[in-house]
Amino acid sequence: MVDLISLDYVIIAGYFLLVFGIAAWATIKEKVNSSSSDYFLGGKNVGWFVIGASLFASNIGSEHLVGLAGSGADSGVAVGQFEILAGFMLLLLGWVFVPFYVRSGVFTMPEFLEKRYSKGARTYLTWVSIIAYILTKISVTIAAGAIVFTAIGVEFWTGALIIVIATGVYTIFGGLKAVLYTDMIQMFVLIGGSIAVTVYGLQALGGWGELQATVGDSYFDMWQPMDHPDFPWTGILFGAPILGIWYWCTDQYIVQRVLSARNIEQARKGTIFGGFLKMLPLFLFVVPGIIAYALSQKGMLTLESNDQSLIVMVKAMVPAGLRGLVIAGLLAALMSSLSSVFNSCSTIFTIDVYKRWKPETPEKKLVVIGQIATIIMVGIGLLWIPFMENVSDSLFVYLQSVQGYISPPIAAVFLLGIFFKRLNGQGAMAALLTGLGIGTLRFVLEQMQSSLSGVVLEFATFNFLHFAIFLFVVCSAVLVVVSLMTPAPAAEQTDGITFERGVQTESGKKRGDTLLTIILIAIIAALWIYFS
Known part of the structure; x- marks a missing residue:
């Protein structure tokens, strides 16, 4: 259990107050309950910075923090390939998919499939998405977040209920606008807490050079052989992008952020900004897991399970008084991803199920239906948690x-x-x-x-x-x-x-975005070369 002092609890309490304050401000200021567009798409007037921050924060849930650190402790930086490739996928989203999505005026990805193909395709994606959110997003995020609460002395199911209630309140009442603005704040908290763990862990170990010497070169090689059980280079190069196209370019959970943009240019800029942010998890989440493994090899801490790497690091390396910031970062990761999936799931149910069933439903009633759908999805997710451990030993x-x-x-x-x-x-x-x-x-x-x-x-x-x-x-x-x-x-x-x-956006507005895209690709190439 992580020992906290009064200052830590003050920081954690301050974090909750800040999040709820921002959510309340966004809800009241934007009058998000006035129409379905306001509630589900933030009024379609969101700027690039908020979009990029939300893409990052909603993606990085507690299951990523726990799972990436655990995989880092187990096999090194190879798992970071998913994060690096996400940068490419966000560029693909911004340059290839966004113009068609935004111009089509759709609320959801199933709705886009109906425009392009048929009603049957829409129905298929609707139910696959809802089921997938329950199995791979809602339940996993709640379970990982409950693990965080367990680490600070709160019983597992109590922690899960606290998470659901706290996140559900502002998501249900504030809609996507509240989710986006709280994501922006949570991005800073998440990055700040993760930096603290990395810095103190490296300091205790003796620096980057000592880390490399302790774990060996294999831990810093992203390109694993074809027979690697989890991350073969062939699978990373040709298989991971397929997962990436689905998740980053076609999944409502992510694409809903760019659908909220005030125009195509802002949506594209948001995806590029998100791509730069996705270079951070390798160093902020994977590397701490490797540090934990190195420290255990030196007898400086004990790892009972690799998935506990991050929590053990927080307890052993981060001084009391700053642990509250780290715990707040973990909670930020949890709440941002959970609020995002709540909102996206309710959007799909409301627009692609209920509105198709009753197309004449008034705007305000659609908002209420979305709120009820969120509550139902949460309950189903909680019921699924006990079965997850029978599917795989590794969360990520x-x-x-x-x-x-x-x-x-x-x-x-x-x-x-x-x-x-x-x-x-x-x-x-x-x-x-x-x-x-x-x-x-x-x-x-x-x-x-x-x-x-x-x-x-x-x-x-x-x-x-x-x-x-x-x-x-x-x-x-x-x-x-x-x-x-x-x-x-x-x-x-x-x-x-x-x-x-397709009619593309004005070429004159693309010059800056093109330069930033080239810089991001260069960073990705440099990381691949260094970790090879």
């Missing part, structure tokens, strides 16, 4: 592997759909259902692997990133073949939402 790898089963077909229909106007709704549905069937089969067989053998065992156990490549290729082939065998889509399904007919 569990999250990534489940995404690997559902992301390839979705990535295929979105990515190919904006490039090739000939693709149609029949092809999209065939690809989505094929992906669902193969992904479900893989998931079921993976749970039965102890009783399998031969080719079936190979199929059930080969690396989830390699599986993502396989499934993406299969679904893309199905999408293309079925589309070519059936009638071409109507003009309204391609005009303005495919590259053949």
Whole structure:
């Protein structure tokens, strides 16, 4: 348990007051409950800084802090590849997808799929998204956050309930605007707390050079061999981007932030800013895990579990009085990601389920439906927590592997759909259902692997990133073949939402964004070269 003093509790209390103050200000000032656009998309007048900060803060949940540090302690910087690649994916979101999303005027990603393909595609993505949020976002985030509370002496389920209630209150009443502005504040708290852990850990160990000498070169190599169980270089190079396209470019949880932008330019700038921020987790979350492992090798601390690396570091290395800042950072990570998924999930349910069922529903009633949907999703997420430990021993790898089963077909229909106007709704549905069937089969067989053998065992156990490549290729082939065998889509399904007919933003406003993009790519290349 992490020992806290009065100053720590004052800092934590101050953090909660700040978050609720900002949320209340955003709720009252912006009158977010006046319409569905205000509540779900922040009035579509949000600027780039808030968007970028929210992209970062909502992505970095407690499961990332716990999981990235744990993976860092277990196998080094290889897990940081997901964070580095996120920079590329955010550039893809800003330069490729954003113009079509913003110009289409949609509220949700399922709604965009209906515009491009069919009602069936919209229905599929609606329910896959809702189920995925429950299995891989809401429950995992609540569980990881409860672990943080356990570390400061609060019982697990009590901590989970505190998290849900505290986050749910401002999310339910404030909508996306409250989520965005609290995310911006939480970004600073999160980064500040993480820097404290890294600095004090390195100081105790004796510096960067001592860290490298203690753990060895293999811990600082991002490019692992093809047979690596979790992060083979082939999977990272070809499989991880597929997961990245789904998560960063097509998932409501992330894309809802850019949909709130006042225009395409602000949305693109926000994604570039978010890309720069995503270079930080390697040093702020993964490296502390490696430091914890190095300290344990020297007998300076004891690790009972790698997933406890961050908490053990906080207890052993960060002085009392500053631990409150670190705990506040952990809570910031938790609350930002949890509030984001609450809002996104309620948006999809309200717009893609309820409004389709009752299209004449008044604006204010849609807001109420969204608030009720949030409460229901939270309850389901809490019920799922006890079952998670039976799926995987590693929190972060569990999250990534489940995404690997559902992301390839979705990535295929979105990515190919904006490039090739000939693709149609029949092809999209065939690809989505094929992906669902193969992904479900893989998931079921993976749970039965102890009783399998031969080719079936190979199929059930080969690396989830390699599986993502396989499934993406299969679904893309199905999408293309079925589309070519059936009638071409109507003009309204391609005009303005495919590259053949897309109208881009003014080129004069892109110069600064282009320069920043080149700088970000150079940073990514430098990190890949250094950690190789």
